[in-house]
Amino acid sequence: MTRKRRRLYIAFAGLLCVATAAALILTAFEDNLVFFYSPSDVQAKGLPEGRTARIGGLVEEGSVEHLDDDRVEFVVTDGAHSLPVVYQGALPDLFREGQGVVAEGQAGDNGVFQAREILARHDENYMPAEVADALKESGEWRPETGEDPAEAKSR
Numbered sequence: 001m002t003r004k005r006r007r008l009y010i011a012f013a014g015l016l017c018v019a020t021a022a023a024l025i026l027t028a029f030e031d032n033l034v035f036f037y038s039p040s041d042v043q044a045k046g047l048p049e050g051r052t053a054r055i056g057g058l059v060e061e062g063s064v065e066h067l068d069d070d071r072v073e074f075v076v077t078d079g080a081h082s083l084p085v086v087y088q089g090a091l092p093d094l095f096r097e098g099q100g101v102v103a104e105g106q107a108g109d110n111g112v113f114q115a116r117e118i119l120a121r122h123d124e125n126y127m128p129a130e131v132a133d134a135l136k137e138s139g140e141w142r143p144e145t146g147e148d149p150a151e152a153k154s155r
Helices: 003-032 039-045 129-138 149-154
Strands: 035-037 053-059 071-077 082-088 100-107 113-120
Touching: 035 039, 039 053, 039 082, 039 129, 053 082, 053 129, 082 100, 100 129
Parallel strands: 035 053, 082 113
Antiparallel strands: 053 071, 053 100, 071 082, 100 113
16 A cells, blocks of 8 residues: 555545534534524424424413413414413413513424423513514514613623
């Protein structure tokens, strides 16, 4: 085997190792990605089957219904469209009707979003940027303080 051929084999083996590592890293990232959707996005595009997603908006007034075994049903809206959500577990203390919420889970068979985690606003000045943007797009943005949530978040 000549020196030139040996260097070529080493370079090829190195490229193969780098390509394998890149493929493994990208596969790991794909499994952990969680995309955000507003109810209007869900209406237009639907939710991916079997994939974890986050939906966000406002908890619709009069929609919260506490069922047995710590199950809660409520509706998330962005003003234009609504999406029913079912969650089993303890709700955050700041969860209430008319407030911003993000639910993480999967789409159910019957069009009901099955939430595994509920995230609520942590104070009167904060709302997740994705939720605020979705509400602004739908024309339902009503800030209590009159400031943009992106500005409040950067302070």
